[in-house]
Amino acid sequence: MSALIMDGTSVATSALAETAERVRDFTARVGRPPVLATVLVGDDPASHTYVRMKRSRCARVGIGSRSVELPATTTTAELVGLLAELSGDPAVDGILLQHPVPGHVDERAAFEAIAPHKDVDGVTTRSFAAMAFGLPGFASCTPGGILRLLDAYDVPLPGRRAVVVGRSPILGKPVALLLLARDATVTCCHSKTADLAEVVREADVVVAAVGRPELVRGEWVKPGAVVVDAGYNPGNVGDVEHATARERAGLITPVPGGVGPMTIALLLEQTARAAEANAGLA
Structure with a gap:
C-alpha cells in the first residue's frame, strides 16, 4: 500500500492565509506593511528562482519586499557592510541572505552581520x-517548516526514533534540535556514518537533508515510517528514492511540493512576527 503524501503546498496555503490576515492587521495599525529585504550575491540561476518565488509570496500576503542583488565579485566586507546597514534600517523588518553565496565569501561572517531581531530565516548563532x-x-525556516508539516499530519514525536541524514548548520543540525525538543530520540547521520542503511531502517521518522540525489534508498525505510525529503536536486529529484520508499512508508513528502512551500510559509510568518516586535506590538 502506498504512503499518504504529505502535501506541503496545501498546508502552506493555509499558513499563508493566516499570515495575510496578520499582515493586514499590522498594516492597518502601523500604516505600512512589514518589509522583507532579500540579498542575493552572484548569478546562480536556482538562487534567482528562489528569490523570485519569495518575492511573489510576499506580494501575495501583503508583505513589502526590498531586493538587493550584488555581483559575484562582492567581498565579505562589502556584504557584511550591507547586511549591517539593513539591520539598522527601521524600514526593514526581516533580512534574508540567499544561500549559497560565492565560495570566496565568508558565509558565516555574513550571517552574523544580520541583527538577531531581523533574522527571520533563523541562520545566526543567536537563533x-x-x-x-x-x-x-526565530527557527531556521526549513527545519521549522518540517515541524509544522509533521504537526499538520498529527505525527507523534515523543518517544519516536528520528534519524536525520545531514548535518548542515541551517538544516540538519537545527532540525535535529527541534525534534529533540519534541522528545524524539534523535540520531544525526553524515558522510562518515557507518552502516547508514541499518541506522535508517530503525527510524520511525526519517529526515533526509544531505543534498545528494536518492542517497536514502527506498528499501532502507522501515514499514510505516514517516519520510521527510528536504533535498532538492536537478530534475526535481530529492534525497530519497521516492518511488520505492513510497511503497514502504506510512507518510512521505513529495519533491517538489513538500518541504519547500513550508519553508517560504514560515519565512513570511516570521517576518510578520518580527515586524510586530519591531513596532512594539508583540
Missing part, C-alpha cells in the same frame, strides 16, 4: 542557540 535552549527567537 541556533534559541532553538537549542527553547528560548524565544
Whole structure:
C-alpha cells in the first residue's frame, strides 16, 4: 500500500492565509506593511528562482519586499557592510541572505552581520542557540517548516526514533534540535556514518537533508515510517528514492511540493512576527 503524501503546498496555503490576515492587521495599525529585504550575491540561476518565488509570496500576503542583488565579485566586507546597514534600517523588518553565496565569501561572517531581531530565516548563532535552549527567537525556516508539516499530519514525536541524514548548520543540525525538543530520540547521520542503511531502517521518522540525489534508498525505510525529503536536486529529484520508499512508508513528502512551500510559509510568518516586535506590538 502506498504512503499518504504529505502535501506541503496545501498546508502552506493555509499558513499563508493566516499570515495575510496578520499582515493586514499590522498594516492597518502601523500604516505600512512589514518589509522583507532579500540579498542575493552572484548569478546562480536556482538562487534567482528562489528569490523570485519569495518575492511573489510576499506580494501575495501583503508583505513589502526590498531586493538587493550584488555581483559575484562582492567581498565579505562589502556584504557584511550591507547586511549591517539593513539591520539598522527601521524600514526593514526581516533580512534574508540567499544561500549559497560565492565560495570566496565568508558565509558565516555574513550571517552574523544580520541583527538577531531581523533574522527571520533563523541562520545566526543567536537563533541556533534559541532553538537549542527553547528560548524565544526565530527557527531556521526549513527545519521549522518540517515541524509544522509533521504537526499538520498529527505525527507523534515523543518517544519516536528520528534519524536525520545531514548535518548542515541551517538544516540538519537545527532540525535535529527541534525534534529533540519534541522528545524524539534523535540520531544525526553524515558522510562518515557507518552502516547508514541499518541506522535508517530503525527510524520511525526519517529526515533526509544531505543534498545528494536518492542517497536514502527506498528499501532502507522501515514499514510505516514517516519520510521527510528536504533535498532538492536537478530534475526535481530529492534525497530519497521516492518511488520505492513510497511503497514502504506510512507518510512521505513529495519533491517538489513538500518541504519547500513550508519553508517560504514560515519565512513570511516570521517576518510578520518580527515586524510586530519591531513596532512594539508583540
